[in-house]
Amino acid sequence: MKPYFFMIGYGFSQTIVWILVSYLSQSVTVTVMFLARNLVGFVLTFLFAPSKRIPLASFKRWKTHLVRASATLLGGLSIFYSVTKIPVADSVAITFLAPIFGTLLSIIYLKEKLTGATLVKLAAGFAGVLIITGFSADGDTIGYAAALFGAFMTGVAYVSVKSLSDTESPQNILYISYLVMLPISALLATDEWATPSYTELFWLLAIGTAFYLAQIFMAKAFSLAPAAKVLPVDYSRMIFSSILGLLFLDQSMTLSTYIGAALILFTSILREKDIEKLSYRRIFKRS
Numbered sequence: 001m002k003p004y005f006f007m008i009g010y011g012f013s014q015t016i017v018w019i020l021v022s023y024l025s026q027s028v029t030v031t032v033m034f035l036a037r038n039l040v041g042f043v044l045t046f047l048f049a050p051s052k053r054i055p056l057a058s059f060k061r062w063k064t065h066l067v068r069a070s071a072t073l074l075g076g077l078s079i080f081y082s083v084t085k086i087p088v089a090d091s092v093a094i095t096f097l098a099p100i101f102g103t104l105l106s107i108i109y110l111k112e113k114l115t116g117a118t119l120v121k122l123a124a125g126f127a128g129v130l131i132i133t134g135f136s137a138d139g140d141t142i143g144y145a146a147a148l149f150g151a152f153m154t155g156v157a158y159v160s161v162k163s164l165s166d167t168e169s170p171q172n173i174l175y176i177s178y179l180v181m182l183p184i185s186a187l188l189a190t191d192e193w194a195t196p197s198y199t200e201l202f203w204l205l206a207i208g209t210a211f212y213l214a215q216i217f218m219a220k221a222f223s224l225a226p227a228a229k230v231l232p233v234d235y236s237r238m239i240f241s242s243i244l245g246l247l248f249l250d251q252s253m254t255l256s257t258y259i260g261a262a263l264i265l266f267t268s269i270l271r272e273k274d275i276e277k278l279s280y281r282r283i284f285k286r287s
Contacts, residue, residue, distance in 0.1 A: 003225035006217045007233040013214035015240035018092065020207045021083060028200055030080040033207060035189040037076070040208020041215070042178035049171045061164065068160035068173065069180035075153030077188075078146040085143025094147035096126060096237075101155025109159060112226045124263055131260030162222040170219035174212070 021033055082091045100122055106112045164173050196204060221230045 003221040003230045004233050006221035006224070007230045010214050010217035010221060011233070011237040012240050013210045013217060015237050015244055016210040017207055017214065018083075019244050020203050020210070021080060024200060024203055024207075025084055028196060028204070029189075029192040029194065030077070030084060031185070031189040031192050032194065032196070033204065034077060034080055035185045036204035037208045037211045038178055038181045038185045040205055041174065041212040042182050044209065044212045045171060045174045045178055049175060061167065064160055064163055065173075065176045066180065068157055068164060069177040071153045071156040071160060072177055073181045073184060075150045075157060078150030078153065082143050082147035082150060086147065091143075091147045092237075094144065095151045095154065097148070097151040098154035098158065100126065101152050102158035105155055105159040106162060106226070110162060110226075115229075118229060124266075128260040128263035131256050131263065158218070158222075161219055162226075165219055165223040170216050170223070173219055174215050177215075 017037070024033060079091065079095055082094075103118065103122060161173060221233075
């Protein structure tokens, strides 16, 4: 059960990032928020690393590290941008294609098996997301394309983290990733720089801390179980975003929200062997 709890921790922490990004988007630019996310994460990774030295041995797998860092950089920027161009609900809904992309990529590149139970969880989780959010398509095409690209890049990041977790610690994975992302995000932020207020600075620190925790939880989950098994739990983010959106952004929870959240929660906690038993009984009864 540990990998599933770590993945829930990832979902909760990542949801906090999105809530704060949505809250600050009216006063802080995307590139400044992105820089803060990476800068705070790098400092925390450095402070909590067992060794303060750059893990040079990790560069033996520099290609995979570069893929992971690039996917996280491009995916994060794309999703941040999409939030400013299309309704947040639509952006969140599209990002929930990431578990599907991640599962398919893990099967292709990591040679993991796609079980019937995993397929049921992915389908039910995505159905729950659609029940909650619908799809208003109220925004520009580039915004939707950015959200879709961000979801795919997140799936790539999932698979690269899973691949690295076989030999690398979560701290080392993050360390190298931040080393790549930090100078690029700093360069991007210079064009739209505006010194944040003390209140904005506090929330920017919170974004960086939440993202750092999310990445640690994700790496821990993937180090303990196949990516295809734990990725369906990522749909728990929809439940957290609905509840936190109600509490902090005044977003109402409709009947469809409760129904979709219940479906996501039920399929997330249902064990694979229980799904297989239900499928077996259905087939047996028909025969």
